[in-house]
Amino acid sequence: MNISVNGEEKTVSPDLNIHDLLTVLEMDPTQAGIAVAVDREVIPKTEWQTIEIRENSEVEIIRAVQGG
Amino acid sequence: MKNKKILIIGGGVIGLGIGWQLAKSGASVTIYEQAEAGRAASWAAAGMLAPLAEAHTEEPELLKLGCQSLALYPQWVRELEADAEMPIGYRVEGTLIVGLEPDDTHQLRHLYASQQDLGLNVEWLTGRAAREIEPALSPRVTAAIHCETDHQVDNRLMVKALQRAYQRYGGALHENNAVESIQIGNGIATGIKTQDGEKYNADVIMLSAGCESAQIQGLPDAIRPPVRPVKGQMLALQMEDGITVKNVIRTVRARYPMSVYLVPRTDGRLIVGATSEEMGFDTRLTAGGIFELLRGAWEAVPGIYELPLLETWTGLRPGSRDNAPILGETPVENLIYATGHYRNGILLTPITAYEISKLILTGETSETIAPFRLDRFSA
Amino acid sequence: MQEFKIADQTYTSRLLIGTSGYPNFHIMTESIAASGAEIATVSMRRVKFTDTSGENLFALLRERGMTILPNTAGCFTAKDAILTANLAREALDTSLIKLEVIGDEETLFPDVEQLLSAAETLVKDDFTVLPYCNDDPITCKKLEDIGCAAVMPLGAPIGSGMGIRNPYNIQIIRDLVQVPLIVDAGVGTASDAAIAMELGCDGVLLNTAVAKAHRPVLMAEAMKKAVEAGRAAFLAGRIPRKLYATASSPQVGMIE
Numbered sequence: 001m002n003i004s005v006n007g008e009e010k011t012v013s014p015d016l017n018i019h020d021l022l023t024v025l026e027m028d029p030t031q032a033g034i035a036v037a038v039d040r041e042v043i044p045k046t047e048w049q050t051i052e053i054r055e056n057s058e059v060e061i062i063r064a065v066q067g068g
Numbered sequence: 069m070k071n072k073k074i075l076i077i078g079g080g081v082i083g084l085g086i087g088w089q090l091a092k093s094g095a096s097v098t099i100y101e102q103a104e105a106g107r108a109a110s111w112a113a114a115g116m117l118a119p120l121a122e123a124h125t126e127e128p129e130l131l132k133l134g135c136q137s138l139a140l141y142p143q144w145v146r147e148l149e150a151d152a153e154m155p156i157g158y159r160v161e162g163t164l165i166v167g168l169e170p171d172d173t174h175q176l177r178h179l180y181a182s183q184q185d186l187g188l189n190v191e192w193l194t195g196r197a198a199r200e201i202e203p204a205l206s207p208r209v210t211a212a213i214h215c216e217t218d219h220q221v222d223n224r225l226m227v228k229a230l231q232r233a234y235q236r237y238g239g240a241l242h243e244n245n246a247v248e249s250i251q252i253g254n255g256i257a258t259g260i261k262t263q264d265g266e267k268y269n270a271d272v273i274m275l276s277a278g279c280e281s282a283q284i285q286g287l288p289d290a291i292r293p294p295v296r297p298v299k300g301q302m303l304a305l306q307m308e309d310g311i312t313v314k315n316v317i318r319t320v321r322a323r324y325p326m327s328v329y330l331v332p333r334t335d336g337r338l339i340v341g342a343t344s345e346e347m348g349f350d351t352r353l354t355a356g357g358i359f360e361l362l363r364g365a366w367e368a369v370p371g372i373y374e375l376p377l378l379e380t381w382t383g384l385r386p387g388s389r390d391n392a393p394i395l396g397e398t399p400v401e402n403l404i405y406a407t408g409h410y411r412n413g414i415l416l417t418p419i420t421a422y423e424i425s426k427l428i429l430t431g432e433t434s435e436t437i438a439p440f441r442l443d444r445f446s447a
Numbered sequence: 448m449q450e451f452k453i454a455d456q457t458y459t460s461r462l463l464i465g466t467s468g469y470p471n472f473h474i475m476t477e478s479i480a481a482s483g484a485e486i487a488t489v490s491m492r493r494v495k496f497t498d499t500s501g502e503n504l505f506a507l508l509r510e511r512g513m514t515i516l517p518n519t520a521g522c523f524t525a526k527d528a529i530l531t532a533n534l535a536r537e538a539l540d541t542s543l544i545k546l547e548v549i550g551d552e553e554t555l556f557p558d559v560e561q562l563l564s565a566a567e568t569l570v571k572d573d574f575t576v577l578p579y580c581n582d583d584p585i586t587c588k589k590l591e592d593i594g595c596a597a598v599m600p601l602g603a604p605i606g607s608g609m610g611i612r613n614p615y616n617i618q619i620i621r622d623l624v625q626v627p628l629i630v631d632a633g634v635g636t637a638s639d640a641a642i643a644m645e646l647g648c649d650g651v652l653l654n655t656a657v658a659k660a661h662r663p664v665l666m667a668e669a670m671k672k673a674v675e676a677g678r679a680a681f682l683a684g685r686i687p688r689k690l691y692a693t694a695s696s697p698q699v700g701m702i703e
Contacts, residue, residue, distance in 0.1 A: 006494065032506060036537075037533075042534055042537050063494050064504050064538065065346070065490050067491075068518070126474050126663060127470065182661040323553075350495055
């Protein structure tokens with residue numbers, strides 16, 4: 001299925017939960033300091049294993065950077 | 069010592085430069101390069117040799133190294149052009165740092181004050197005086213700093229020359245063959261394993277893989293060089309009919325987050341750079357990046373408006389934690405680093421090549437590069 | 448001596464410091480250490496999948512025991528600021544948020560209408576909201592009434608280094624609001640920070656003045672001293688200004 005991750009179009013296999021998606025993207029899902037929103041709704045870490053991503057979802061993955 | 073077998077990871081200007089010096093002294097040298105030699109950061113660079121314009125008060129060691137390397141350039145150019153039998157576009161016109169409105173002038177004054185603190189040989193110019201040196205500058209230029217001793221070289225020619233000189237002395241170059249891991253046992257580096265699964269042993273392993281240096285497997289975390297990619301977008305214009313820029317021009321703009329530089333090449337190309345983005349290994353051009361470059365360049369030199377746009381590209385600078393290169397011995401025996409040159413790779417190539425080849429041949433670290441060893445990060 | 452407290456946490460240092468714009472990562476960490484600050488601001492941005500070697504700012508600040516204050520920099524609407532705040536809370540495990548809703552890219556002045564609306568929503572959602580706002584007493588009062596944990600009026604535009612442009616407003620705000628008052632933005636050098644503290648502010652948040660100084664580490668140390676000096680002067684109580692001199696030496700027993 002097609003989804004958008006941080007503004008980039010990506011094709012991923014269906015039935016992925018957020019934990020799986022991060023793994024597919026070669027990111028460590030257990031690392032500290034990241035957060036995920038799907039269609040502008042923040043998904044708590046506790047639900048990463050359960051919430052599945054639907055076709056055409058807009059996923060945002062963010063972390064802290066230098067700022068004032 | 070001269071029959072040592074030396075293996076270099078990464079065939080950019082640093083790897084090729086060190087390889088050339090070693091091969092020339094009779095050592096057996098092999099370079100492994102993951103793509104084409106010298107086509108990554110070495111190719112993307114603008115070739116500015118500008119330790120003064122880049123100087124920061126809190127980076128005195130880096131400034132010193134840059135000035136020492138700049139001083140080596142005439143000798144380096146003579147030697148390389150003779151060995152490669154080709155010119156490398158070394159030019160000795162200076163650098164003008166310009167501002168375009170009153171806020172910029174204040175910003176320039178701030179920079180000038182820090183340059184004076186550092187005792188640098190720079191000169192304050194009015195806008196008019198700057199235009200006398202460089203008539204292509206906008207009439208809006210309010211003030212400028214002239215760094216007469218900041219020069220430039222055509223880095224792409226230098227890549228080709230280094231490759232030719234290196235191979236002329238028998239240096240072996242394996243392109244499109246990435247090094248997957250470094251073999252380390254009992255604190256001694258013994259060889260490498262390449263992408264195609266082959267293993268090679270060597271007496272000395274020298275890591276000069278630019279922003280990829282931290283990605284090589286087999287390095288214990290404690291000695292993994294803290295090097296990350298810092299993306300830069302750039303473009304080239306073709307100068308023609310009366311629009312000729314002779315000096316390197318850099319802008320200081322208080323209004324915009326980004327300054328730009330314009331670097332004229334002997335072949336008529338005018339290089340405009342560069343963004344500085346923490347984007348990991350992303351190498352995409354963006355509308356905003358190119359827009360900022362063109363706006364900045366056009367405001368400083370309005371005449372570029374009609375010039376043909378030849379090329380756009382991105383490169384990844386190998387940025388270290390303190391912007392300075394990581395040079396010399398590591399806690400692992402027979403493993404040498406020459407990486408993390410960040411914005412100064414072309415400038416620092418001569419001193420890196422001379423000093424690291426000397427270190428490999430004699431086993432002695434000179435005082436020049438001692439402050440740049442990896443162990444400075446563990447202090 | 449009154450304590451400096453935000454969301455039940457007491458801080459010794461009244462200086463809050465930004466992490467952006469330093470010449471390099473190493474100088475940033477040295478500067479933060481020299482400033483003595485216990486609260487550091489960060490921004491939230493998209494992760495780059497291609498980035499496997501970036502320095503982890505979050506881990507680094509946390510290792511040093513800093514309180515991390517995420518901001519909503521770059522947001523132009525209440526909606527974006529609220530999403531950013533929620534992402535920050537999830538990512539950094541803190542309900543603290545430096546709420547910025549910018550109205551215009553060139554001046555970076557706050558959009559008051561959007562700011563108030565975002566603050567309302569975030570306070571309702573149990574955030575500890577520290578809003579960056581104009582040096583306008585009415586706006587500050589409204590933010591306090593909404594339930595913000597502090598108010599953070601600007602001294603001058605972000606990054607301008609113009610100092611405290613309207614000290615009288617800051618003084619009025621001090622009289623009007625009970626929550627901590629922190630000057631955020633505009634500080635150019637140490638005396639600016641001292642002036643803010645002398646006016647009775649509870650803290651100063653700054654970034655560019657340190658990051659872009661010739662010697663950031665030294666400036667960080669200067670800011671630390673300035674904030675301490677300004678606070679002490681405020682508590683000590685300045686003498687009134689008057690036009691004519693009063694001799695400070697005794698007037699009797701002069702040698703004839």
